[in-house]
Amino acid sequence: MKPNSEILLCQMYQLGPDKWNYVDIGYTHINSKNELILLQKDTSQEVIVVPIKQENEFCFDQEEAIQFHCGQDYALSFQSREGAMGVWARIQNILVENEAEDQDSISLTPVSETNLESILDTMNTMIAYGSQSKQMLLSYLINKKEYFDKLIKLFQQLEKDSNINLLQTMCQIVKNIVTVAEHELFQIILNDQNYLFIFGALEYDTEMNKKNFVPHRQYLEKHAQFLQVVQIKSKERLKTIHFIYRLQYLRDCGLAYYIDECQLMFIKIVLTCYVDLFKYIENSKDFLIEVIDKLRNFNFLALRFLCEICSVFKEFPDLNKVVIYQKLSEYGLYEIIEDYMNDSLKGFEKYKAKLKKLKLKISDDVFTKIPNMILELLIVCLQHCPNYFRQYVISEHQQVLKYPLFNIIVENAFQNELYMEALKLMIDNNSEEQNETMDLFLLQFYPKITAQISHTANKEYKQQFLEITLGLVRAMKPQVKEAVILNQVALKVGFILQENQKLLQTKCLQIIKLICLSRDDDINNEIIMIIPNLINVILAYKGLRENLIFSQQLEIIKIIYEGISQKLITSLEDELKRRENQPNYQRIHEIFKNLKNNCMKQQFSSQPQSQSQMQSRYNVVVDDEMDLFISVQGHSSPHLVKQQKRTQDHEEEVDLITKKIKID
Template identity: 20%
Template sequence: PEPAFWTSHLQSTSTVLDGMNALSDDESNSERRVKLYFLNDDGQWDDRGTGHVNIVQDDSEYLIVMKSEEEKEEDGNLKALLNTKVSQDDIYQQQQDTLIVWNDPWCQQDMALSFQSPSGCLRLWNEILVIQGRPIVSEMSDGSLDDEYSVGQDLKLPDPSVSTLPRVLDIVSTPGVPCSRDSLAALLLADGYLEKLFDVFEQCEDLGDTESLQRLFCIFKSIVMLNSTQMLRALFKDEYLMLLMGPLEYDPELPCKQNHRHFLQHTVIFKELIAVPPQVKQKIHQTYRIQYLKDTVLPRVLDDGTFGTISTFITVAQNEIVQSLYNDRVFLKQLFDRLEDETDVHQLQELVVFCQEMVTMAKTLAMHLKPEFYMAMCQHGLFRVIGGCLLSPSQRTRLAAMDILWQASHQEPAIIRGYMLCDEEKALENRFLKNMAKALVMDNDDSIKGQLVDVLKLLLEGNADHRMQPTPEINEFLHLFYGGTPSVVQMLADPVLHPQSDQVPTQYHVLDLLAFCITAHSYRMKQFVMQSNMISKVLQLLQGESRAPNHLACAVIRFMKAVVVSRDDFYNRHIVKQNHFECLVKLFFANGQGKYNLVNSSIISIFEFIRSENIKVLLCYSIERFGEQLDAITYLDTFKNMREKYEQHKHRETEMMAEEGEQGGMQPQNGRWTAAPYNDLRDDEDEDYFNEDDDDPKEEALPVATSLTPMSKVAPMPMLYDEENEESCNLLGRSTPPEGQARGVTSTPGNASKAPTVRRLNTGLTVNSEEVGEDEEDEADAAGAKRKRESEDALAEEGTPSKRNST
């Protein structure tokens, strides 16, 4: 039967709910005003709202009901923030004077009610006790509670002993709000309580009391999970850290006892390759043990909050170690002297691994300290040593050296570039950069190749914004990369220019780097691409005796896409002249035209880019050369849309030529009126010029005369005949000039197809006529006059302007 107190105190559900909206006018309103908290997955308390709480009766059950003081439902009634049953189990705990905390079995949620006044908390607490049939708690004179569940200044932890371990476990494992956790941590740290618990552990271990040992595991696990910085700082001290490992060996969820202490004291060996100060050595031992605790002992039980706190302790300790070491000049000198003089492969490996660990710990240094660290390491010879280690016979040494270089390039690439440009490295003929190139080409480890490509991209990129002009340092580094004989880029490109069957992984990574260079360094890379006939040789990788692997084929396609995406007219005309797309089209159909796969999709992306960006030269070339084949691809609209855009271009050209015909075959050209056939001939010559390979880097930067520039002020164009320059023939892929291209042979409209191929230097450049040789000037004037007479004769005979062959 219910006590008379409860019968007189509680009302029916309907009566209480009707009266809740009137609580704001009641004198006890402040006593019922609470905040509701839910414990989230991170171990933090989330505020779920403020309102008024009451216990109501619903049939035979009692409910804890909390109504918001502000939020309302659609019907105008106050919103219910909490509506849960009162459990008959002992799950409720009163903490301090104003908190009631419990784990709700129906909601599967840790909850807390924080009252505005202690009297309101006591009132609801007593109502819960009455429902559970337990004696109520009277209010003390000082306003505190005298029950054993409160956590505060009045809590007295039982003296540690085997018999009191259950009660200690019950107290420390109680989930509570942060203030109660800090209070509990303070009690555990007071009066040597932790030392007493460790003494009890030793007694239980001597007696072999497994049950008590497992209970101690739960106690110390809960102490760690309090996530109190004060408590963790105490536990991580040398006098406690190894003692803490003892109870944590007896995890009741594991089938057998662990051996953490034996592992840390006897199995783990500290390799002191270079003598370090005693305080640094002690900090290294401490940091390793904390890391072991986090990663091995308690990884299953740590919540995110505690895990983050312990990680912070480790980070701070590592920063102290690194700063102590790189500020010790004597230590650094001893370390790098050993690295440079060491001949034993195993000892060298251990020294490089030690440097790798230093660099790894330096990742967490403050931003202003990282340049100091790398500068100190560089001044003592870090990169000089690492460059040689990249070619070490020991794979472990190469991996460690590569990891150091990779981390340094991602944090301070400017320091690496600065070292490569210093006088010391120049005296060694840029050994560091060349060793990187050799390692990329020669190393058998695919991961090292990939990391080296990543590092070289970071060093070559320089500016994150490609629209900005590169700094002098970047320009000097690019000159170092592209200059010299052989240049570094030539060393890297050798597996592509002179391929071998066993170099597929190397070719894959090299093509990745070369595609990046085409995008990032258009001028410098274009010179190298054209001089080495690289595009043709890259495409030859698809035409071997055996079909190229898919990943290599994709690398070739990405290289070609980088060429197309550069939108360089010189590249585009070179592609058309050499018919480079033929290899891609053959690969597309050989791979299965109806297949959705990476190779076909990569090829389609090139044509889609040409269509979307309206690159007219490549669009017309693709349709005129491969249109019939591509029209058969109907499962996507790319080639259909290309055909439509091509027809639009041809229609516009037809309209323009019709307009020119209405003008009597005369049109303004470069500031004066000339005959249409002459203009067509000039267009053909211009196209021949752009199809030529240019090995003069200065021509790209020269201004070109526009149609507004009067011809009288444009200097005659000097001619350089192919037979006078064998390099130009080689650049075009010929060893000797074509037949009929000799000095003195001129072109006529009748035999335009046999006209000599010439290279124009400084086309359309406005210069003083005195700067041009008189012989060349006379020759150019004579040729121009002859072309004019021939075009006028042809115009008179035909009566209409001649039309160019569209092909």
């Protein structure tokens, strides 16, 4: 039947205190959403829209009128009985279909003090039945938003009455709500109207350690501060920021012990929200410019904001961050970092004088925190998008001034772990791309560092020298090879090897192993210089062969025998022969002999190794060493490490989201 068919024409009445009152006249229509609509006869405007559901109490008087309840009682009086019966037949069919669907849905007991235990029992049962019933409960809570209003009113009354038993029951109900919640429901329960109820109920959690416990509402209302460095004009983005904070507070404080199994879901939700926020920042013309301007004027909140952004990038490494780092670089972030670093080393004389002139007072605590925060900000930038800072530190401007920023970093690296971290990331040698910053370091700074390696150098200095060298020789590029030879690095490593320091010995052996695997004639000449040191250390050990350091020493001997340099092998055996009078000689000689025989057997039984096979062998050994030393790429100081206990499965699933995000 067409919507404007005359048999569908009817008059609508509304039930008053004592009679039916006329409302309008029009044509009835049922849309695809199963809604009954009355369209005004002359204008076709909607007079009323009623979902066809049992709760709206549809009934037919078997003549010409269909009644229903929608806030109030209404009746549609058709001019044609045929029209009334046709509409009623469709309504009945829809109600039957709904009833069949409702068999797979649920209905919680109405909210009241007497029903609270019953509501909890129903929730517990549904959660225990598994994912399907959990999904039904989730759908019910999303669609019945008024249910929360009733729970909030009851919770407020229970607190007034100090009814602790029922308040603890309410807490269990809230924990069940959190258990089944997903993104949409979290947005409902943590919105401005509901979040204090959620955290208020959790204050009555008997399983939480109450020692030194600050009530959630007290903390959220009186201690937690929302600070804006630059005003965010979008109300939706402000809602997102508040939602992220509340969700993370719920995860970390409200129910930290209870929701470990939901960590993946929390990560997905927070990640999705951050993607939205960072798109807003990227697309905003002036947002980052204003932040940088405030940072330039020694605004501590601007520094905290940038550190917070970088910590988010660190926690969610797959977020698309390149655009933001690029804009920060263009707007002058690294000039400001250089200025802060310079002034921090002078006790912030310049900034303190400037602030004094402006009659602004900043606590000493802020000046204490800023140096580390600036370095941590720089380190995260280097970890994610290093090229922007590398380009700045070797720029023409820096070159004219003889690289002042590079000098500051190198000069302080051996006294400060954060400066050392920054230096290692600047000269990272893991990429196949050319790193001009590393080239400059090898030419201008590395010779000064190696020149200070002597008996008088302290253990910490030697350790940092070895870590830098280890990062460099992981890829024996021509410029690295030249620096190793010119600065007699092998000789200095051999000198440190003989010291009775296990950590230093381990790093020395890793360096020797890597340079041996380069299979380069020029480098072999350098290795010959440290063979006496290596033999002395091996002969001095009289313990079990399973010892880690001794095993590493023998691994180097094996690599030498596997090589094709007869000069190197002869030098090794001659040095050992010169020490035949030492007590441990016979045992070591037998080990060397067995290693040589095994290597010869392998060489005869297999084809000569191609260059690619040798490189593959080099890469395998390098990868095997990853657990024995901190690489340049993965190096993190104790100041920067934040505990992130996420399983590999979690990371893989998060990666699925981020792949979709990157498409945007």
